[in-house]
Amino acid sequence: MPSGFWENVMTPTHVLVVDDDADIRAFVRHALEREGMVVSVADSKQAMEVVLADDVIDILLLDVRLPDADGFDLLRDLRQTTSLPVIMLTGMDTPTDRVLGLEFGADDYLGKPVDPKELAARVRNVLRRSRVSRT
DSSP states (O other): OOTTHHHHHHSOOEEEEEOSOHHHHHHHHHHHHHTTOEEEEESSHHHHHHHHHHSOOSEEEEOSEETTEEHHHHHHHHHHHOOOOEEEEESOOSHHHHHHHHHTTOSEEEESSOOHHHHHHHHHHHHHHHHHHHO
C-alpha cells in the first residue's frame, strides 16, 4: 500500500466554501455534509485566510464576488503559492467568466444555482484528478 493510503481512506474530504451569501454557504454545507464531507465556511478573503492557516483543506469552493476581494484575483494569487484544488462557484456564469476562471487556474467552474448532487460529484472528480496528478 502507498504511504498515507489509509489516511486518505479514513479521513473525510474537507471543503472550504468561500461565499459572502449566508444562504449559499448553508446550502452548500448541507449538501456536502450529506455526502460525508466536512465543510468549513468563510464569508470573505480575510476569513478564508484564517481557515487556510488553521485547517488542512482538501478543496476550495470560491465565489467571484467577495466583500474584500475579487475571486478571480484571489484565484490568481492562490495559484502562485498553492496547488489546492479550486472550483469557482459563482453567479457570474457567462462564457467569458468561465473562460477567465479556468485560465486563471480553476479546476472547474460552476454557475449558481447548482444541483447538490452535481456539486458533490464535481468535488469528488476534481479531488480524484488532483490526487492522481500528485502521484
